[in-house]
Amino acid sequence: MHSIYALATLCLIAPVAQGFGKFAALVPNGKGVAGVAAIGHVDPAGGGDRNQFGKDFAAAGNAWSTALCQLDSDGDGATNGEELGDPCCTWKAGATVTSKSTPTSPGSKNTFTPAQLTALKCQGGGGAAGNSTGAPGNATTGVPSITTAPVCGDAHCCVDD
Numbered sequence: 753m754h755s756i757y758a759l760a761t762l763c764l765i766a767p768v769a770q771g772f773g774k775f776a777a778l779v780p781n782g783k784g785v786a787g788v789a790a791i792g793h794v795d796p797a798g799g800g801d802r803n804q805f806g807k808d809f810a811a812a813g814n815a816w817s818t819a820l821c822q823l824d825s826d827g828d829g830a831t832n833g834e835e836l837g838d839p840c841c842t843w844k845a846g847a848t849v850t851s852k853s854t855p856t857s858p859g860s861k862n863t864f865t866p867a868q869l870t871a872l873k874c875q876g877g878g879g880a881a882g883n884s885t886g887a888p889g890n891a892t893t894g895v896p897s898i899t900t901a902p903v904c905g906d907a908h909c910c911v912d913d
Contacts (some may be wrong), residue, residue: 779809779816780836780843781855788857791836796860805832805859816845825858832858834872841874 775792776782785791790798792806802810805825812820821833821841833841835858837851849855853872856862864872 775809775814778814778845780833780838780849782836784837784849785855785857788860791857791859793859796857803859805857808832816843826861828861829864829869830856830858830862830872834869835862839872839874840876 773783776790779791782791788796790796792802792809793799794801794803803826808820808823808825816838818841821838821843822831824831831839833839833843834853835856837843837849837853837855839851839853843849
């Protein structure tokens with residue numbers, strides 16, 4: 753009888769874990785934000801209500817796009833792309849993120865200094881900077897890197913304080 757309960761519990765949990773992995777692979781650094789397992793949910797562990805980034809992601813058809821990249825879902829002054837390491841909005845699903853910046857959650861408001869916001873900006877090549885060729889940026893063209901983590905004001909912070 754205990755085996756039946758264990759199997760039933762596993763059947764309920766497995767789809768949730770599978771769903772997270774599927775969505776995390778559809779955004780740059782979806783699995784790379786420290787301390788946040790589900791960047792689209794209010795609960796950083798996942799499940800339950802979605803935060804504004806999760807709602808914006810769903811509205812975008814559960815796909816990374818230039819429009820979603822350029823939004824600032826959490827209202828902290830950094831675009832979703834800047835927070836996830838795609839400041840030029842050129843990343844495509846399955847590609848490697850070339851930015852060396854520390855990803856932060858676009859669904860949890862961080863406190864960035866003006867210098868950090870400047871460092872997060874697209875520094876060459878890409879849609880957000882108006883590159884007419886549409887060529888993706890890379891590390892050799894000055895993709896931004898922040899050396900200090902943002903100061904976080906809530907429990908959903910993605911870096912150690």
